[in-house]
Amino acid sequence: MHRPPSAATEVAGELAAARPGLVARFTAELPGARAAVxxxxxxxxxxxxxxxxEGRERAGDTVVxxxxxxxxxxxxxxxPYRTDAYVPVVRLDEAAYxxxxxxxxxxxxxHAAGFTRELGHSAASLALSRAGQPRAGARENHPDEWPDSDWGWERRVVDGHPYHPGCRARPGFSVAEQLAYGPEHGPVVGLGLVPVAAAECLVAGAWPRELRDGARVLVPVHPWQAAHVLDxxxxxxxxxxxxxxxxxLAVPGGPHVKTALSARLTSSVRDISVASVAASADLSSFGEDLAARSGGLLHVTRTLGAATAHSPDLAAVLRESPREYAGPGEHVVPVAALATTGLPRSPAWSAAFARLALxxxxxxxxxxxxxxxxxQNLLVVLSAAGAPLRLVYRDLADIRVSPARLARHGIPVPHLPDRVLTDEPAALRRKLFGSLVGGALAATAGSGPALCGVLEAVMPQLPDTEDLVALREGPLPVKALTLMRTSxxxxxxxxxxxPHPLRYG
Structure with missing residues (x-):
């Protein structure tokens, strides 16, 4: 049977033209990247x-x-909580893959044709991302060597989502564009501005004077979007x-700029809806109020302004940098980058972080x-010695809010989009438990047994609310990422x- 060229073959061909010096390293990284995906x-x-x-059967160390x-x-x-590449081969009947x-x-x-190609792009892009990194031993992960910039931490997250098969899928990007725009490659990206008549724009918050030109609003745009979508x-x-x-993107000395990017990356097309711009100021104020009720343990980055030309393809959101919440000698680290800090995965450190997060x-x-x-959304403020002190949360677009619970605590119900409002306990718990326990804590622990040890140490120290009982009794809900891509x-x-992580104990 004739097979079309694989994504790896296509990437290798483009790489030979764009960066020939990386071809040998890309080829060497490809088997490990395929195993990771x-x-x-x-x-x-x-x-x-x-x-x-139809069914699943387990026999010893094998699943059929x-x-x-x-x-x-x-x-x-x-x-399901393990993060290293431990599945090098599976068999379909007698054939090995x-x-x-x-x-x-x-x-x-x-319904899997598109997803199939994304898997190929994911493995090939992951191999490319790994190939572009400094060689082993070229950088020490020691507190004295920690990055002093937002983007320095974020470029260290080379492998993308720890559990999504499309962890590095960028099917809309050429190799040259991945090298030019992918954070793990450490590029500098020239943002542009598209002038739009103010009467044709929806603006929320305080849009800066720098981004106004008389009766026009200047909307920041990503160069990929400008080249492929905007005319x-x-x-x-x-x-x-x-x-x-x-x-x-982080502007040095300035805000973080969220741009519209109408390409499918992992699961979603990354545009910015008109509704999200309209709700941005209210969500930001709500986040500030939530942070004020945390006893100093949580900060929520403020949205400074948002604008859209009444199109999800031309919009931008300006947010403050999480670094605004670091004190002298402290570091703000995305949870996804914790594995690159060089901090030991000791039971005491893991328990302290999990206790704070939960x-x-x-x-x-x-x-x-x-x-x-x-x-990605959750960051932790570390002391100079690496102790977890506080949390920073960014991007409130996908939170869920219960009006009934707010009212129970005497908190005014803000004007928020209907899609974020729900009083259904299962929906609220799925959102938090799936992302925090099944995502951030699981990936930081690195395996089911390690996550079990962390939860066993921490859960007895937490207030025994109905939500904690639901978490303790399980099972643990997480997004069905492959089902979503094939439905x-x-x-x-x-x-x-x-399976509940406590069963690994």
């Missing part, structure tokens, strides 16, 4: 409610998946450094706010349940 995919196959899987068409997939028993793109191609399940003249503006979300998350949930506290016509988040 295959591990994430196997986690999804082992635990998500995929309609073409029975497919609806009679075929069988066999692989190692999956630890070490390439997730080839595996999904031969599975040929409904408008633009002006040069400021150099900036991309952060983990890729479409959000105290803040459960307190906010009790008040009526479910944070989406994954490793056309089903908008929004889909969920699955993982």
């Amino acid at each position: 295959l591990t994430r995919l196997w986690r999804a196959l082992a635990f998500e409610p995929l309609p073409w899987i 998946l029975r497919l609806m068409d009679g075929r069988r997939l066999t692989g190692p028993a999956a630890d 070490d390439d997730p793109e080839r595996l999904m191609t031969d599975l040929a399940v409904p 408008r003249p633009r002006l040069a503006w400021r150099d900036a450094h991309p952060l983990m979300p890729l479409r959000t 105290t803040v998350g459960l307190r906010a949930l009790e008040l009526g706010v479910a944070l989406e506290a994954h490793g 056309p016509g089903t908008p929004g988040d889909l969920w699955t349940e993982l």
